[in-house]
Amino acid sequence: MDETLKCIIVDDEEGAHLVLKQYIGQLQHLELTGAFYTAVEAMEFVYNNRVDLIFLDINMPGLSGLELLQTLSDPPLVVLTTAYREYALEGYKYRVVDYLVKPFHFQRFMAAIDTVYSRLRPRVVVAGGSNTATETPAFVMLKAEGEMVKVMYDQLIYVRSWGNYVKVFTTQGVYLSPVTTTEIEQKLDKARFKRIHKSYIVAMNRISKITGGLAVLDDGTELPIGTTYRRELLDNFQ
Known part of the structure; x- marks a missing residue:
């Protein structure tokens, strides 16, 4: 620019x-x-x-x-x-x-x-031959261990509820942040991250397959899929 x-x-x-x-x-x-x-x-x-x-x-x-x-x-x-x-x-x-x-x-x-x-x-963005500008940030800011940490979207793998905290699993490590799963869900780009269970949010590009009631990530991690989230999740892959 x-x-x-x-x-x-x-x-x-x-x-x-x-x-x-x-x-x-x-x-x-x-x-x-x-x-x-x-x-x-x-x-x-x-x-x-x-x-x-x-x-x-x-x-x-x-x-x-x-x-x-x-x-x-x-x-x-x-x-x-x-x-x-x-x-x-x-x-x-x-x-x-x-x-x-x-x-x-x-x-x-x-x-x-x-x-x-x-x-x-x-x-x-390739859609009808037009270019569009977006202002969606490519990161989320988290409070972890008394500091503010910038987590880039392409580093974020999944989020797990942990009582009144969340564990945020990234390619750089795991962060424990004093927010709820719902609060962090509201901060994330909804096109890139989906709630698949009441306790889990996952980066969609990290899912390698869905088998039974599990989402299997590209590193082999298996996450449960909640019944109420299953249909919406499957719709994203059709």
């Missing part, structure tokens, strides 16, 4: 402004059009100007960063900048594409910008 992204900073800390301005200034495809110390000031600006990307702090006096997002019916893309990891996951119900935990370095900032462009980059 060649178009310059117009971005703003919303943070009550002077140090965060200095760092972000320095980092943004090094990238020709980012244009800083505003810097605000309160969410209210930023809200007024967003209402009256084009904003493609917000670097947004969560904890600010008065209106918080998340409360700002709640007021916007069509918010720009957002990169959270926060000193508090535990609040980052909540922001992913909005158009948050990444989060930067303070203090962050330029390399981590660049990774966030790459994620922003990945969200904006058109994906070609």
Whole structure:
């Protein structure tokens, strides 16, 4: 994507402004059009100007960063900048594409910008000869062992209910996350991940065969298929 992204900073800390301005200034495809110390000031600006990307702090006096997002019916893309990891996951119900935990370095900032462009980059879909652009992120953010972990969709194999937690099985390891199976199901791309049992969600491209009441994955793992999910699952392979 060649178009310059117009971005703003919303943070009550002077140090965060200095760092972000320095980092943004090094990238020709980012244009800083505003810097605000309160969410209210930023809200007024967003209402009256084009904003493609917000670097947004969560904890600010008065209106918080998340409360700002709640007021916007069509918010720009957002990169959270926060000193508090535990609040980052909540922001992913909005158009948050990444989060930067303070203090962050330029390399981590660049990774966030790459994620922003990945969200904006058109994906070609062969359907009636037309190309469509999607904004579905290619990852899910999970809280695991006190940290926020980005799990790429192509690494996620399946999810298993584990009491008030879920175990997320990936090609990089297993994560225990304090969310319910239903909550994580709502975060995943429904075209790529299906609930096959009250306790299991699976990546569809990992299923090698269905035999009896089991979904057999490409690594040989066997997962049970619930009666209420069986018909919908089979319909996906017809």
